[in-house]
Amino acid sequence: xxxxxxxxxxxxxxxxxxxxxxxxxxxxxxxxxxxxxxxxxxxxxxxxxxxxxxxxxxxxxxxxxxxxxxxxxxxxxxxxxxxxxxxxxxxxxxxxxxxxxxxxxxxxxxxxxxxxxxxxxxxxxxxxxxxxxxxxxxxxxxxxxxxxxxxxxxxxxxxxxxxxxxxxxxxxxxxxxxxxxxxxxx
Numbered sequence: 001x002x003x004x005x006x007x008x009x010x011x012x013x014x015x016x017x018x019x020x021x022x023x024x025x026x027x028x029x030x031x032x033x034x035x036x037x038x039x040x041x042x043x044x045x046x047x048x049x050x051x052x053x054x055x056x057x058x059x060x061x062x063x064x065x066x067x068x069x070x071x072x073x074x075x076x077x078x079x080x081x082x083x084x085x086x087x088x089x090x091x092x093x094x095x096x097x098x099x100x101x102x103x104x105x106x107x108x109x110x111x112x113x114x115x116x117x118x119x120x121x122x123x124x125x126x127x128x129x130x131x132x133x134x135x136x137x138x139x140x141x142x143x144x145x146x147x148x149x150x151x152x153x154x155x156x157x158x159x160x161x162x163x164x165x166x167x168x169x170x171x172x173x174x175x176x177x178x179x180x181x182x183x184x185x186x
Contacts, residue, residue, distance in 0.1 A: 014027055025039055075130055076185075156176055
């Protein structure tokens with residue numbers, strides 16, 4: 001692992017352990033095992049660091065979710081596959097899930113980085129637009145459709161990670177995908 005990656009991984013750990021408020025360069029340097037000045041060779045400051053980490057997670061998320069997209073499949077098949085890939089990503093990387101949750105809902109931070117927020121959801125937007133055009137998905141504003149997809153998905157992941165539900169139980173995921181689909185289909 002190179003120094004830049006070590007720094008980003010340290011930010012991920014620290015934000016998830018202590019939150020954004022308590023994050024500082026000294027703690028990041030200690031966690032990463034580098035001198036504080038080394039951080040500035042790679043990043044302008046704390047905000048740049050956090051934005052870079054978010055962008056890295058977005059890229060990984062989109063790569064995995066888009067693996068589930070296939071032009072030859074129906075909108076519903078793509079929806080189920082993309083939901084499965086998204087949930088797998090977060091279950092396999094709960095630290096990334098926790099960080100994205102904090103970042104997305106931070107009332108005070110990083111609002112200039114809204115393009116990255118959009119990119120995180122780009123595969124879902126593409127699928128929604130295709131479904132709307134075909135009359136398969138409800139013709140309501142994207143923000144509403146997204147809330148009908150994103151909110152329940154995040155909730156089910158949180159419940160699973162807290163051991164309050166088991167997505168590995170036979171049929172559990174299929175039931176969730178069906179319920180999520182029913183919320184958005186025309």
